[in-house]
Amino acid sequence: MWRGVMQVLTANRLSDGAVVYWAGDGAWSRRIEQALALDAAQAASAMAWALGDDRVVVAPYFVALAGAATPDARVRTRETLRARGPSVRVDYRTPAHADARRLGAGHVPV
Amino acid sequence: MYRYDEFDAAFVRARAAEFRDQVARRLAGELSEEQFKPLRLMNGLYLQLHAYMLRVAIPYGVLSSRQLRRLARIARVYDRGYGHFTTRQNIQFNWPRLADAPDILDELAEVDMHAIQTSGNCVRNVTSDHWAGAAPDEVADPRVWAEALRQWSTRHPEFSFLPRKFKIAITGAAHDRAAVQAHDIGLHLHSGSDGRVMARVYVGGGQGRTPFIAALVRDHLPAEEMFSYIEAVLRVYNRHGRRDNIYKARIKILVAALGVDAFAREVEDEFQATRREAPGPPSEEIERIAAHFGPPPFLDAPARSSSFEQARLDNKRFARWARTNTHPHRAPGYAIVTVSLKPISRDMAPGDATADQMDVVADLAQRFSFDEARVSHEQNLVLPHVRLDDLPAVWRALDEASLATPNHGLVSDIIACPGLDYCDLANARSIPLAQAIAERFDDLDAQESIGELKIKISGCINACGHHHVGHIGILGVDKRGGEFYQILLGGRADERAALGVIAGKGLAGEAIPDAIERVVTFYLGVRRDERERFIDALERLGPEPFEEALYASV
Numbered sequence: 001m002w003r004g005v006m007q008v009l010t011a012n013r014l015s016d017g018a019v020v021y022w023a024g025d026g027a028w029s030r031r032i033e034q035a036l037a038l039d040a041a042q043a044a045s046a047m048a049w050a051l052g053d054d055r056v057v058v059a060p061y062f063v064a065l066a067g068a069a070t071p072d073a074r075v076r077t078r079e080t081l082r083a084r085g086p087s088v089r090v091d092y093r094t095p096a097h098a099d100a101r102r103l104g105a106g107h108v109p110v
Numbered sequence: 111m112y113r114y115d116e117f118d119a120a121f122v123r124a125r126a127a128e129f130r131d132q133v134a135r136r137l138a139g140e141l142s143e144e145q146f147k148p149l150r151l152m153n154g155l156y157l158q159l160h161a162y163m164l165r166v167a168i169p170y171g172v173l174s175s176r177q178l179r180r181l182a183r184i185a186r187v188y189d190r191g192y193g194h195f196t197t198r199q200n201i202q203f204n205w206p207r208l209a210d211a212p213d214i215l216d217e218l219a220e221v222d223m224h225a226i227q228t229s230g231n232c233v234r235n236v237t238s239d240h241w242a243g244a245a246p247d248e249v250a251d252p253r254v255w256a257e258a259l260r261q262w263s264t265r266h267p268e269f270s271f272l273p274r275k276f277k278i279a280i281t282g283a284a285h286d287r288a289a290v291q292a293h294d295i296g297l298h299l300h301s302g303s304d305g306r307v308m309a310r311v312y313v314g315g316g317q318g319r320t321p322f323i324a325a326l327v328r329d330h331l332p333a334e335e336m337f338s339y340i341e342a343v344l345r346v347y348n349r350h351g352r353r354d355n356i357y358k359a360r361i362k363i364l365v366a367a368l369g370v371d372a373f374a375r376e377v378e379d380e381f382q383a384t385r386r387e388a389p390g391p392p393s394e395e396i397e398r399i400a401a402h403f404g405p406p407p408f409l410d411a412p413a414r415s416s417s418f419e420q421a422r423l424d425n426k427r428f429a430r431w432a433r434t435n436t437h438p439h440r441a442p443g444y445a446i447v448t449v450s451l452k453p454i455s456r457d458m459a460p461g462d463a464t465a466d467q468m469d470v471v472a473d474l475a476q477r478f479s480f481d482e483a484r485v486s487h488e489q490n491l492v493l494p495h496v497r498l499d500d501l502p503a504v505w506r507a508l509d510e511a512s513l514a515t516p517n518h519g520l521v522s523d524i525i526a527c528p529g530l531d532y533c534d535l536a537n538a539r540s541i542p543l544a545q546a547i548a549e550r551f552d553d554l555d556a557q558e559s560i561g562e563l564k565i566k567i568s569g570c571i572n573a574c575g576h577h578h579v580g581h582i583g584i585l586g587v588d589k590r591g592g593e594f595y596q597i598l599l600g601g602r603a604d605e606r607a608a609l610g611v612i613a614g615k616g617l618a619g620e621a622i623p624d625a626i627e628r629v630v631t632f633y634l635g636v637r638r639d640e641r642e643r644f645i646d647a648l649e650r651l652g653p654e655p656f657e658e659a660l661y662a663s664v
Contacts, residue, residue: 054143
C-alpha cells in the first residue's frame with residue numbers, strides 16, 4: 001500500500017478467478033467503477049476483511065489511484081486490462097465492458 | 111500412437127479423484143489458499159490475470175483425433191469456446207471455473223491426458239519435432255524416446271523437487287525443428303558409425319532473464335543410455351543447483367558457473383555410477399514403446415499426383431497454400447500439412463483455436479492423416495501424413511474453417527506468448543502486437559517474396575514467446591506503467607542455434623510495425639537473391655546495418 005495515496009482493493013474470486021473490487025460493507029464488485037476509494041486506515045480494515053474472506057476471494061492487493069477509479073500510471077496498463085478483460089477480442093471482455101469497442105489507444109499503446 | 115497402459119490410466123484417474131477432493135475441501139473452507147495453491151499448481155491450474163488457467167500436457171505434441179475432439183469439448187463446455195496452443199506444445203484453457211477443474215481432469219483422463227507436471231520445479235512435458243515419423247531428414251523417431259522419457263520422468267521421486275523447472279526436448283532429424291539447444295537438456299539423435307542410434311546431448315540451454323544456448327556435453331551417447339545420463343545430469347543439478355536464489359536456480363546458471371568442462375566431468379563421473387544403479391529401461395521396453403510408433407500403413411503411391419498438380423493449376427489460392435503449408439514427406443505420394451493458427455486477423459490470437467476449429471482438424475486427422483495431429487512449438491497444428499491426392503479436399507475444409515492461412519514460416523507466422531492480455535507475470539501485451547505486425551504484412555505476395563522470417567514475441571523476460579531465438583525477437587517491458595518493446599536481431603532456434611542481440615533502445619508498441627517494416631525493406635535491398643533468407647543476410651552482414659534500419663526514423 002502507498003501511504004497518502006487513495007487506492008482500491010482488488011482480488012480474484014475463488015470460484016472462477018474473476019477480478020473483483022472491494023465495494024465496502026463486505027461486498028465485492030466486478031466493476032472498478034464501484035470500487036471504494038480507500039485512505040490508509042480504510043485500506044487496512046478492508047484488507048483485514050479480505051484476508052478473512054478467503055472462501056470468497058484470493059490474492060488481494062491494492063491498486064493506487066491517480067483519479068477517481070483510474071489506476072495510477074505506475075500500474076495503469078495491467079490494471080486497465082484486469083478491469084476490462086483481454087483487449088484482443090470484444091467477446092472476451094468482462095461483462096461490464098463487453099459492449100465496448102476496442103480499447104482506445106490512450107489506454108494501451110498498440 | 112502410444113496408448114496408456116493400465117498403470118498410467120489408473121494413476122491419472124486417481125490423481126483426478128484426489129484433486130476433486132482437494133477442490134471440494136478448498137471450496138468448503140477446509141483448506142486455505144496457502145495450502146491449496148501448491149496442490150492446484152501440481153495439477154496445472156494457475157490463477158492468471160482474469161481467471162484460472164488450466165495447462166494441459168500434450169506429450170511431445172502428438173494428438174489423436176479423439177484427444178483433439180476432447181480438447182474441443184472441454185473448450186466448448188467448460189471454457190469460452192477456444193484454447194491456446196503454447197510454445198511447449200501444450201494447450202491452455204483461459205477461463206475454467208475452479209469447481210469444474212476436476213471434471214475437466216476426468217475428461218482428460220478418459221483420453222489418456224492430464225495436466226500433471228505442467229507447473230512446478232519438476233521435469234515438464236518433453237517436447238519434440240512436430241514432424242516426427244514424417245520428415246524425410248529423420249534419422250530416428252524421437253517419439254519413441256520422448257515417450258520413454260515421459261514414463262521415466264512422470265512422478266520420478268528423486269526429481270520431483272528440483273531447484274527449478276526442467277525442460278527436455280528431443281529431435282531425431284538433421285534439421286532441428288524442436289529448438290533443442292534452447293532447453294535444459296536437448297537431445298539430438300543421429301546415426302552412429304555402426305548404425306546405432308546415438309544422442310548428441312546439450313545441457314544448460316534456456317531463455318528467460320539470463321539466456322544461454324545449451325553446451326554440447328556428449329556427442330555420441332548410445333540412445334539407450336540417455337536415461338542414466340539424464341539421471342546423472344539431474345543428480346549433479348540437484349547437488350549443486352542454487353535453491354537460494356530463484357534467478358540463479360536453472361541448470362544453465364550451474365553449467366556457466368562450473369564451466370562446461372567441469373560440469374561435463376562431474377556428470378561423467380556420476381554417469382558411471384548411475385548406469386550401474388539405474389541403467390534405464392530394458393531394450394524390450396523400448397521395443398514395446400517403439401511398436402506404438404511404427405509407420406502407418408502408407409499406400410504404395412507414386413511420388414507425383416496428377417490430381418494434386420491439376421488442382422494447383424486450377425486454383426491459385428490452393429497453389430499458394432500448397433507452396434507454403436505443405437512439405438515433403440518421407441513416404442512417396444504423401445505430404446506434411448501445417449495448419450496455420452496465425453490468421454491475419456484481429457479476431458484470433460496466435461496459437462488460438464476455437465472448439466469448432468479443433469473439431470475440423472480432428473475430423474481431417476481421422477479421415478486423411480491416420481488419426482494423428484500434432485502441435486508445433488511454433489503454435490501451429492500439423493497433419494503429418496496426408497496423401498497428395500487428398501490435399502485439395504484437406505485445403506477446402508481448412509479454408510472453410512479459417513485454418514488455411516498460407517503463411518507457414520513467413521513474417522506473419524509469429525510466435526506470441528499470451529502476454530499481458532492474460533498472463534499474471536507479463537509486463538506488456540504480445541498478441542495485439544503480433545496482430546499489428548501481421549496486418550502490416552498482409553499482402554501474401556509480399557510475404558512470400560520476403561521468405562522465411564521468424565518473429566517471436568514475449569510479454570516479459572520469462573521468454574515464453576522465445577524472443578531470444580527469433581530472427582527478430584521482441585520483448586515487452588514495462589516503462590512507468592506503459593508498454594515498451596525491445597527488439598533483438600539474429601537469434602535462431604535450429605541446429606545452428608544462436609541468441610539474438612539487443613538492438614538499441616525500446617520502442618513504444620505503435621512504433622514496432624514501422625520498425626519491422628524498415629528492417630525487412632532493408633533486407634530486401636541487400637539480399638543476394640531470393641534464396642538468401644533474412645537470417646542468412648543478417649549473419650553475412652552483421653546486425654549493425656539492420657539495427658540502423660530499425661531505428662532509421664526514430
